[in-house]
Amino acid sequence: MNTSIFRKIRRDRAFLVLLAPALIFYILFRYVPMFGIIVSFKDYNLFSGIWKSEWVGLRYYKMFFDNPDAFNIIRNTFLLGLYKIIFGFPAPIILALLLNELKMKRYKRFVQTVSYMPHFLSPVVVAGILVMILSPSTGFVNQIIQDMGFEPINFLQKADWFRTIYVSSEVWQEIGWGSILYLAALTSIDPQLYEAARMDGANRWRQMWHVSIPGIMPAIVILFILQIGKIMELGFDKVFLLSNAATYETADIISTYVYRMGITSANFSYATAIDLFMGIIGLIFVYSANVISRKLGDTSLW
Amino acid sequence: MVKRISIFNIVNVVILAIVAFSALFPFIHMAAVSLSASEFVVRNEVSFWPKGLQFEVYKEVFKDDRLFTGYRNTILYVVLGTAISLATTAMAAYSLSRSNLVFGKTIMMMIVFTMFFSGGMIPTYLVVRSYGFMNSIWAMVIPNMITSVYLIVMRTFFQGIPREVEESSKIDGASDYRMFFSIILPLSKAVLMTIGLFYAVAIWNNFFTALLYLRDESLYPLQLIVRSIVMVGQVGEAIDAAGADGEGVVLESLKYAVILVSTLPILVIYPFIQKHFVNGVLIGSVKG
Numbered sequence A: 001m002n003t004s005i006f007r008k009i010r011r012d013r014a015f016l017v018l019l020a021p022a023l024i025f026y027i028l029f030r031y032v033p034m035f036g037i038i039v040s041f042k043d044y045n046l047f048s049g050i051w052k053s054e055w056v057g058l059r060y061y062k063m064f065f066d067n068p069d070a071f072n073i074i075r076n077t078f079l080l081g082l083y084k085i086i087f088g089f090p091a092p093i094i095l096a097l098l099l100n101e102l103k104m105k106r107y108k109r110f111v112q113t114v115s116y117m118p119h120f121l122s123p124v125v126v127a128g129i130l131v132m133i134l135s136p137s138t139g140f141v142n143q144i145i146q147d148m149g150f151e152p153i154n155f156l157q158k159a160d161w162f163r164t165i166y167v168s169s170e171v172w173q174e175i176g177w178g179s180i181l182y183l184a185a186l187t188s189i190d191p192q193l194y195e196a197a198r199m200d201g202a203n204r205w206r207q208m209w210h211v212s213i214p215g216i217m218p219a220i221v222i223l224f225i226l227q228i229g230k231i232m233e234l235g236f237d238k239v240f241l242l243s244n245a246a247t248y249e250t251a252d253i254i255s256t257y258v259y260r261m262g263i264t265s266a267n268f269s270y271a272t273a274i275d276l277f278m279g280i281i282g283l284i285f286v287y288s289a290n291v292i293s294r295k296l297g298d299t300s301l302w
Numbered sequence B: 001m002v003k004r005i006s007i008f009n010i011v012n013v014v015i016l017a018i019v020a021f022s023a024l025f026p027f028i029h030m031a032a033v034s035l036s037a038s039e040f041v042v043r044n045e046v047s048f049w050p051k052g053l054q055f056e057v058y059k060e061v062f063k064d065d066r067l068f069t070g071y072r073n074t075i076l077y078v079v080l081g082t083a084i085s086l087a088t089t090a091m092a093a094y095s096l097s098r099s100n101l102v103f104g105k106t107i108m109m110m111i112v113f114t115m116f117f118s119g120g121m122i123p124t125y126l127v128v129r130s131y132g133f134m135n136s137i138w139a140m141v142i143p144n145m146i147t148s149v150y151l152i153v154m155r156t157f158f159q160g161i162p163r164e165v166e167e168s169s170k171i172d173g174a175s176d177y178r179m180f181f182s183i184i185l186p187l188s189k190a191v192l193m194t195i196g197l198f199y200a201v202a203i204w205n206n207f208f209t210a211l212l213y214l215r216d217e218s219l220y221p222l223q224l225i226v227r228s229i230v231m232v233g234q235v236g237e238a239i240d241a242a243g244a245d246g247e248g249v250v251l252e253s254l255k256y257a258v259i260l261v262s263t264l265p266i267l268v269i270y271p272f273i274q275k276h277f278v279n280g281v282l283i284g285s286v287k288g
Helices: A002-011 A013-041 A059-066 A069-088 A090-101 A105-120 A123-133 A140-147 A159-187 A191-199 A204-229 A236-242 A245-251 A254-264 A268-299 B002-034 B038-042 B056-063 B065-097 B104-116 B121-130 B148-159 B163-171 B176-187 B189-205 B208-213 B222-230 B237-245 B251-287
Strands: none
Touching (some): A002 A013, A013 B121, A059 A069, A069 A090, A069 A159, A069 A245, A090 A105, A090 A159, A090 B002, A123 A159, A123 A236, A123 B002, A123 B222, A159 A245, A159 B002, A236 A254, A268 B104, A268 B121, B002 B251, B038 B251, B056 B065, B056 B251, B065 B104, B065 B251, B104 B148, B121 B208, B189 B251, B208 B222
């Protein structure tokens, strides 16, 4: 038994060498930090480091749940994720269906190219554009609001506006990119189905409803479940860049709170406790989503 | 019937035009404002087309040393990071694509697990700091060296290469290394190009890693510089210089120019490489 393992190692030694840098990376930068989570059960001390600091049990977990901010940031994270799905999930499907109906090849390619582009912008650039365009004194949006005779709105200082701004910017960035998979699914629908529908007197609208949408349903279902799984995973960068003390009431999410507590205020143990708690909730979401999608994957691909 | 179809088409074309326009609008507006004479900008009169065309703002922007440093650093991180990430990902993906690799399944499971669960922001920060990566160019390259999704995409691609290719090179007496570097890799140019581009864009846009690990301004990538000029409003030299000249460069124009200059490489290259990105999504979805 042992000798056969050694023989295999000898046989595969070239491939193990090729694999080594990746393996070292995963151990040092992905697994060591996982063990570093124990810092949340300790009182982190700069001089003792992660491994030698004193144990304090669940003190920091209790501290989080006693904190009035806790409910707020959990709610904010969940709601932002939920709104992102409600508005961000159907948008690429609709775009793909419309693009698919377009007969002008070059115009279609133009719309596709242009609408994929925002996906590649950095969060700093998107946040920068928003700050400028929404500025109460010089921004384009307030210019229009004033031209119509209303008072300018200081959008980024108002907690009420944060979710709208964040979710619309997400839709703007991802609508085109998200449509790629649906477009691919649409091109694989058998043209005979459309022909049959036309024979039955279905107009373009009905063809879309009765042929196109059922044709991409499996893709819709799988992607929807995966999206639900990632509901708690909001990007840190854009929320961090767009939020400020005036909007924390709606804009403060787990990752920005963890950053402020951990990196800005150096409460490493407290911040890690929050992060781990949310990480486990996220894990449950993602894992269940994957189990469900795998189950459906076998049966619903008709 | 014919008329109904044409109404459908017209509505469709109009909706898609709105989508395309809204994707482009911020860039048209930014370009217009940054190229307009200051009196029009101050009066908020510029929307889609520059009024009183001038290039003063761009002269000021290119005088700003910080932007230069940012550009230089970002290019360094992108070149170094993409090379290292692509090499290690391809090597690992190929090894893991071999179905009988010793410990292959265990290692694969270990990699997939990291996609579901991680140590989180703070433990990762503390660990990376303890390795001595703070304020080092390696902080931008090593802690995010491999993206597991890309590794899996590449592995799927390598699994699709017929076994005969490997066997024939074995018969020719090539070593395993030679087989990988001179036979497998040349066959994989398309996937290497695609994944390389994804890595390059991710490093170009990376803000978070720099925010966490870099404190020394001379190491700041473009993203941090843009943030400090546009969001925090440390306009510094450029605006002082403008004030001294009495040229009247408006802050708003200057900020738009900075945003445009920092995004320009992506905007210019993007239309030409778009198909590689699209291919990447489609390859990824086969397995994902």
